[in-house]
Amino acid sequence: MAYSGKVIDHYENPRNVGSLNKESLNVGTGLVGAPACGDVMKLQIQVSETGVIEDAKFKTFGCGSAIASSSLATEWIKGMTLEQAMSVRNTQIVQELNLPPVKIHCSVLAEDAIKSAIADYRRKQRGAQVQSSLGGS
Amino acid sequence: MAPKLPIYMDNHATTRVDPRVLEAMLPYFGEEFGNAASRSHVFGWNAERAVEQAREQVAAAIGASGREIVWTSGATESDNLAIKGAAEFYRDRGNHIITAVTEHKAVLDTCKRLEKSGFEVTYLPVERDGRVNPQAVADALTDRTIVVSIMLANNEVGTINPVAEIGQAVKARGAVFHVDAVQGVGKIPFDVASAHADLVSLSAHKMYGPKGVGALYVRRKPRVRITPIIDGGGHERGMRSGTLNVPGIVGFGKAAEISAAEMAEESKRLLALRERLRLGIEARVTDTVLNGSLEYRLPGSLNMSFAYVEGEALMMALKDVAVSSGSACTSASLEPSYVLRAMGVPVEMAHTSIRFGLGRFNTEEEVDYVIDLVAQKVKKLREMSPLWEMAQSGVDIKSIQWAGQR
Numbered sequence: 001m002a003y004s005g006k007v008i009d010h011y012e013n014p015r016n017v018g019s020l021n022k023e024s025l026n027v028g029t030g031l032v033g034a035p036a037c038g039d040v041m042k043l044q045i046q047v048s049e050t051g052v053i054e055d056a057k058f059k060t061f062g063c064g065s066a067i068a069s070s071s072l073a074t075e076w077i078k079g080m081t082l083e084q085a086m087s088v089r090n091t092q093i094v095q096e097l098n099l100p101p102v103k104i105h106c107s108v109l110a111e112d113a114i115k116s117a118i119a120d121y122r123r124k125q126r127g128a129q130v131q132s133s134l135g136g137s
Numbered sequence: 138m139a140p141k142l143p144i145y146m147d148n149h150a151t152t153r154v155d156p157r158v159l160e161a162m163l164p165y166f167g168e169e170f171g172n173a174a175s176r177s178h179v180f181g182w183n184a185e186r187a188v189e190q191a192r193e194q195v196a197a198a199i200g201a202s203g204r205e206i207v208w209t210s211g212a213t214e215s216d217n218l219a220i221k222g223a224a225e226f227y228r229d230r231g232n233h234i235i236t237a238v239t240e241h242k243a244v245l246d247t248c249k250r251l252e253k254s255g256f257e258v259t260y261l262p263v264e265r266d267g268r269v270n271p272q273a274v275a276d277a278l279t280d281r282t283i284v285v286s287i288m289l290a291n292n293e294v295g296t297i298n299p300v301a302e303i304g305q306a307v308k309a310r311g312a313v314f315h316v317d318a319v320q321g322v323g324k325i326p327f328d329v330a331s332a333h334a335d336l337v338s339l340s341a342h343k344m345y346g347p348k349g350v351g352a353l354y355v356r357r358k359p360r361v362r363i364t365p366i367i368d369g370g371g372h373e374r375g376m377r378s379g380t381l382n383v384p385g386i387v388g389f390g391k392a393a394e395i396s397a398a399e400m401a402e403e404s405k406r407l408l409a410l411r412e413r414l415r416l417g418i419e420a421r422v423t424d425t426v427l428n429g430s431l432e433y434r435l436p437g438s439l440n441m442s443f444a445y446v447e448g449e450a451l452m453m454a455l456k457d458v459a460v461s462s463g464s465a466c467t468s469a470s471l472e473p474s475y476v477l478r479a480m481g482v483p484v485e486m487a488h489t490s491i492r493f494g495l496g497r498f499n500t501e502e503e504v505d506y507v508i509d510l511v512a513q514k515v516k517k518l519r520e521m522s523p524l525w526e527m528a529q530s531g532v533d534i535k536s537i538q539w540a541g542q543r
Contacts, residue, residue: 034539035485
């Protein structure tokens with residue numbers, strides 16, 4: 001498989017590899033894909049009080065395109081609001097990394113990972129609100 | 138000392154032409170350009186003489202006679218000619234064919250094609266070590282079985298089938314026994330008599346000969362018949378028409394001669410290199426699994442899974458080392474290796490497999506370089522693998538309900 005220079009760059013120098021504390025209330029974690037499919041992405045976001053993604057980390061089991069897609073996704077969403085991050089589309093990743101047709105699913109997975117991390121963050125926030133409203137009554 | 142890069146360790150895919158082979162071929166691209174079928178002049182006679190010498194050389198490598206060798210364009214054609222040719226010729230005796238799920242696509246797709254024209258095919262499973270059980274063949278044989286096709290050694294994992302026992306079972310029931318011997322001949326002892334083989338596919342470029350030339354052994358005593366699949370001038374005693382690739386055939390002959398002469402020594406050297414590679418990796422990398430039998434394996438073959446690291450990503454990291462992977466990501470199908478799956482390798486482990494194929498021109502320095510590189514890169518990729526992180530923190534990955542699980 002001949003990859004674009006951008007895929008190779010992200011693969012060789014992945015941005016934002018690592019983990020955030022998944023127990024933390026202001027961290028959302030997305031885990032998408034499956035080992036049996038050959039791709040698993042974990043993408044985490046740390047969100048500020050004003051709703052801005054102030055940090056993002058990823059770990060990926062998958063091919064070069066999957067690693068590059070998740071690396072790019074974390075790079076992009078840092079500094080975005082949750083709404084902005086929700087609007088990141090896999091087609092933008094395909095375009096930026098010049099992914100061949102057989103690798104489009106890698107970009108889909110990265111989009112899913114962002115959405116899943118945001119959903120997890122929102123779920124936690126709602127839970128916390130319920131908790132605090134219950135505590136206040 | 139660092140070895141010269143890139144390093145070639147994909148000798149199951151193809152091998153480099155041995156310089157001695159190239160030297161033997163060169164005159165046939167130049168002054169000796171004749172058509173071996175030209176009977177009326179010295180150009181043709183010289184080409185024919187060279188082709189007949191090569192026929193003897195290739196035959197000798199498998200214990201056959203030159204008159205039993207039919208030249209083809211390569212192993213895919215040999216497999217097609219053997220199976221389609223015998224199935225067609227013996228059709229009045231039955232319509233049942235037996236093969237195994239781990240065969241090369243040239244065999245499997247040929248069988249699938251025959252199924253469309255009324256043949257019934259049994260695809261035998263293999264044992265966990267990748268080998269076909271002779272008893273399974275014996276049990277599958279019926280009075281309607283006309284062809285059995287089982288490979289000598291597997292191209293993905295390098296495991297060696299017990300072809301002698303299988304051949305015995307096949308001949309006891311009178312079916313034709315075809316052996317795709319492409320990966321084994323020249324590397325391990327093989328002869329048509331002890332394998333009870335009727336048809337044997339061979340390829341030059343897997344034994345340091347040129348691409349684009351192969352052969353099919355067709356037994357004469359007792360005579361085995363095949364219907365040709367290419368019609369034309371009646372070359373190769375009518376079994377395969379088409380002007381012969383004289384330089385390629387000369388190269389094939391030389392390659393077969395060298396492989397037969399040097400096999401004992403070379404296989405010892407390759408086995409030592411393979412074990413150095415295997416043990417070297419195992420000493421430095423945890424959570425690896427050897428795929429396929431260790432005992433019944435081609436000397437230069439190593440197929441290993443590296444848990445929690447996807448195969449294509451690892452191949453990309455092993456830049457300057459040519460290997461291959463059973464990962465889905467190396468193919469357009471998105472399904473991992475059907476050979477590993479047939480052996481019962483879990484699908485997530487099949488995604489992490491790497492095939493190393495050592496050959497005549499590999500050195501100890503190269504092996505040591507590759508061990509070091511594999512250890513470094515697996516470590517790096519595991520550090521960025523969520524599965525490795527989970528495994529290290531005691532999460533049972535199998536207990537997770539994965540989305541999109543097939």
